[in-house]
Amino acid sequence: MNRPxxxxxxxxxxxxxxxxxxxxxKWRWSGPWRADDHRVIEAVSCANQSLCMxxxxxxxxxxxxxxxxxxxxRLDREGPLVxxxxxxPDFCMAADYFGSVFSWDGKEWSRPxxxxxxxxxxxxxxxxxxxxxxxxxxxxxxxxxxxxxRPTIAYRQGFLSTVACQSRDLCLAAGSFDLVVWxxxxxxxxxxxxxxxxxxxxACGRRSCVAVDAHGDEAIWSASKWSGLARIDPEGxxxxxxxxxxxxxxxxxxxxxxxxxxxxxxxxxxxxLARVVFSSVGCSSSGxxxxxxxxGELFLIDF
Numbered sequence: 001m002n003r004p005x006x007x008x009x010x011x012x013x014x015x016x017x018x019x020x021x022x023x024x025x026k027w028r029w030s031g032p033w034r035a036d037d038h039r040v041i042e043a044v045s046c047a048n049q050s051l052c053m054x055x056x057x058x059x060x061x062x063x064x065x066x067x068x069x070x071x072x073x074r075l076d077r078e079g080p081l082v083x084x085x086x087x088x089p090d091f092c093m094a095a096d097y098f099g100s101v102f103s104w105d106g107k108e109w110s111r112p113x114x115x116x117x118x119x120x121x122x123x124x125x126x127x128x129x130x131x132x133x134x135x136x137x138x139x140x141x142x143x144x145x146x147x148x149x150r151p152t153i154a155y156r157q158g159f160l161s162t163v164a165c166q167s168r169d170l171c172l173a174a175g176s177f178d179l180v181v182w183x184x185x186x187x188x189x190x191x192x193x194x195x196x197x198x199x200x201x202x203a204c205g206r207r208s209c210v211a212v213d214a215h216g217d218e219a220i221w222s223a224s225k226w227s228g229l230a231r232i233d234p235e236g237x238x239x240x241x242x243x244x245x246x247x248x249x250x251x252x253x254x255x256x257x258x259x260x261x262x263x264x265x266x267x268x269x270x271x272x273l274a275r276v277v278f279s280s281v282g283c284s285s286s287g288x289x290x291x292x293x294x295x296g297e298l299f300l301i302d303f
Contacts, residue, residue: 031291031299032274035062035069041292043123045086045282052282052290053104054298055081055094061109062298064290069298075102075109083123085131086282093131093143095120101133101148115141115148122162124171132182134160134173140187144168154187155180164202164209172209172221174199179211179226192219192226200240205247210262212239212252218267232260232267243283249303253278253291259301273299 039056046052050066059076061084062069075081076096086092090106097119100112118135125131131143138155140163141148154160155175165171169184177198179190197215204210209221216233219226233239236254244250248264257276261268276293283289287303 027301027303029273029299029301032276032293032297033069033299034296035298036060036072036296038296039072040294041279041296041298042081043083043282044280044290044292044298045084045092046284046288046290047086047089047092048284048286049288049302051086051089052284052288052300053084053086053092053094054280054290054292055084056296057081059096061094064298064300076100076112078112082120083133084282085123085125087125087127087129091125091127091129093123093125093133095123095133099135101143113148116151118151121160122173124164126165126167128168130165130168132163132165132171134163136160138175140173140182152187154182155189162199162202162211164204166204166206166209172202172204172211174202174211190226194219194229196229197238200238201242201252203242203244203250205244205250208247210242210244210250210252212242214238214240216254218242218252233258233270236270240278241281243281243289245283245285245287245289245303249283249287251281251283251289251291251301253281257293259291 044054052064054062057080060072061075080097083095092104094102099116100114103110118137123133136159139151140154158176160175163173171182177194180187181190197213199213202211212218217229236256236258238255242252250262252260257274258270258272281291289301291299
């Protein structure tokens with residue numbers, strides 16, 4: 001069992017650059033938990049307060065059980081695990097760099113299953129056990145009714161780095177400087193380009209999505225269109241990940257140990273949790289989040 005090296009637990013009142021974010025939203029955080037032997041955490045996902053998974057660049061996975069993180073378990077002996085998604089405690093998917101996926105049934109991980117010949121980059125799943133994974137050659141692969149589809153081209157201009165969905169009929173993916181949209185039948189270019197930096201992460205609620213980039217900017221997808229880019233984190237060396245609990249609560253993490261919180265109308269000011277390089281944030285629909293860094297440490301946030 002792993003215990004946090006130091007407890008940094010408190011209740012924080014959020015404030016945006018323009019003032020208070022509505023009623024003062026209070027939350028509790030703890031960490032760092034030194035869970036993964038100084039390896040780079042590539043991705044983290046939480047189903048609820050009792051289950052989170054974090055995967056790393058050496059093929060290891062660590063699991064949160066509600067009270068502590070497990071010891072690292074070697075899931076992939078071929079190389080890096082690049083993504084994980086856990087919509088339910090008894091259902092997770094993880095993806096590796098070599099085109100294989102792994103599934104979690106609540107007790108153990110499956111053996112690898114090859115779904116793509118190209119390196120995988122990002123993975124998203126929902127509670128209905130629908131998943132989509134995107135790769136470094138601009139292709140997507142869907143998991144539906146217990147089966148994986150064949151890879152199909154989603155973006156012809158380069159790689160895809162991140163994907164998220166509102167439903168089976170609406171997914172958004174980022175490639176190089178462009179955003180593409182899945183309508184349930186095919187991918188089309190969203191007509192929105194980030195000319196300053198590349199998109200690093202996308203997250204969705206039921207009615208809106210948010211994309212963040214390596215320049216500290218964000219863009220909101222709502223009513224079938226994108227807002228313009230807005231600089232929300234000029235001091236964090238770029239935003240690396242974003243995850244949404246709902247349309248009214250998202251958490252973005254940056255490369256200097258900072259987080260920002262969206263309340264449906266505005267982003268909070270940047271709050272530095274630690275002097276680390278964050279790599280991923282994953283939140284459950286119940287409001288429990290984990291944040292991983294590039295030194296094998298994990299932080300927990302409970303809203």
